[in-house]
Structures are given as structure tokens and as C-alpha cells.
Amino acid sequence: MSPVLEVQDLHVTFAGRVGLGAGLLGRRGAEARAVDGVDLTVGEREVVALAGESGCGKTTLARTIMGLERPRAGRILFEGRPIGRNGLRAYRRNVQMVFQDPAGALNPRQTVYESVAEGLRVHGLHQDEEGRVAQALASAGLRPPERFFLLYPHELSGGQRQRVVIAGALVLEPKMIVADEPVSMLDASVRGEILSLLLRLRDELGLALLIVTHDLGLAWTVADRVAVMYLGKIVEVGPAEEVLTRPLHPYTRALLEVVPERGGDLAGRRVLAGEPPDPTRIPPGCRFHPRCPEVAEGRAAALGQEHRCLGEVPALREIAPGHFAACHLA
């Protein structure tokens, strides 16, 4: 089975932000390697969660997959073909993005109908517009759909707004949805509903899903596979159950330690001691080594591996079937 989406050795960099004091620190113009050599696949009907602390490059990776950022190097293939200039329009129909903030994603002056129909108009799909909008709203759980046509975003709850955003994606009958933190701005009470909606879309419409989340508890609930990202790189990837019950990478283990009863939330939380990750200064060797408990507590040295942790970039190796980790100690 060929994957729906393949990301190959993708690199995305940003010119340094010139902030207060940046000049004084002499780091003015330092380049941020936000995505620094990522390989990732998403199969047909597969749900993949992309997890990691804030700032590790998840949104940048998602936006680059959507063609909203230009990679510095690497390839993105959709159904085996590299996305490029000529195929971009069809690709944009096939892969839709759902953003974190449903309020920001909707124009407050547009009715629900206009918001959902917008994608159809952009893509020149004028036939049976009303039928398609109604179908998309119903698929997103807004029923009967006609009752929502003329409402404005402020007349909807947060959960309903996210359903409208999802309907706007569905109306183009995509093969894949990339959802960036789709429930993090919603009340805890409606998060489960929106997640079950996304899973139902996989079951009923055969969609592939890439769900970006800083919440490993959420990854546990929804994903077939989990990819853990640290400072621009995937450090561990495998079947969700495997990664979350038998984590191979010390970073994944650290993330899991702060997930209370698997329901935890890493938003803005400092997971580990040491410097917070800074993509303008990626450490040599294993990029996690300055914060790695295995190094700090001497286990890497005891195994005779410490010099590699400090000096050799670990490859993402298959340690158990389908379960990969980039750690010299795995």
C-alpha cells in the first residue's frame, strides 16, 4: 500500500527574528532550523499524531505540507507524486488544513453558508453548491444543515465553529486532513466530540489524518501511529500503543512522565530541566543530549556511548517492527 503522504528529508528555515536585545546578544540574524530533516509518511485511512513540546516545529511542518511555507530542501509526495507548481491546485483540494483557532479561521462577517462555500468558489466548483454545502455541514455533525446556513460565527459555540471549519475542509472532498491542534482552543467538554468527529470521518469517508498536538494523552486516544518531534526532527515514531507504553527515546519518556493518567497537557510546560529548545542553536551530536537524563545521570557513559551522544547525530533506526527511534542507547 503506497502512502497518501510522504515527507522526505524536509528542511525549513527562518531568517533570525530581530527582537529586543538580539543585536546585543550577537545573535541577530541567526537562522532558525525549525524543521531540520524530517521523514514522515501517512498511509491511506491512517491517523498519525505529531507530538512534541511547543516550539519543536510541528506547525511549521504542517504548514509546509500544506504548501504554505517553502522548504529549503527535501520533498513532499502526495500519492507518490511530488507536489509542485503544476499539481499544487489539485493537491490543495485533496489535502485540507484545519487550524487551531476556529474563531480566527472564520470571517466574522460571513455566514456559515458563505464560509463553507468559499472553498468551492476558489476551486471553481459551482455545480450544486447548496447541496455540497449542506452535505459537508451534515458530515461535520451540524444537522439539519439548513438551520446553520445563515448564522454568523458569533452565534455559534466554540465546538460548532470548529465543525464549520471542518465542513469547509470537507466540502472539497479531500483525501487527507492536516489538523493543527484542532481542539486545544476548545472547552474540555467539547474536545472529545470533535476528536470523535475526526475519527468518524476516517471511518466513513476514508480520510487520512495528520493531527498535530502537544498533548500525548490526545495522541493516545486518536492515533494509529505517533511521531514525536524534538527541535525540528522526528526522534521516535511507531504504533501509538507501542510508543506510549514502550517508549524508546528518553525525550518521549520525559514527555510521558508529565502526562497525568495519559490525559495530560504539555502546553507551555517546561518538560525537562535545561535550556528550552532553540532552533537557532541546535546542539551537536544528539540534539537532545544537553537535556537528556541518560547523559546527565551517567547511564550513557556507563554504556560507553556518551561520546556518541555528544558528537554523533543518531539515525532514526527501526528498533522493533515499525517502531523507530533516534537514540544511541536504544
Ligand SMILES: Nc1ncnc2c1ncn2[C@@H]1O[C@H](COP(=O)(O)OP(=O)(O)O)[C@@H](O)[C@H]1O
Ligand atoms: N514565521 C516564522 N519566522 C521565524 N521563526 C519562526 C516562524 N514560524 C515559526 N518560527 C520558529 O520556528 C520554531 C518552531 O515553531 P512552530 O513550528 O510554531 O512550533 P510548534 O508548532 O511545535 O510549537 C520556533 O522556534 C518558532 O519561533
Ligand SMILES: [Mg+2]
Ligand atoms: Mg504549533
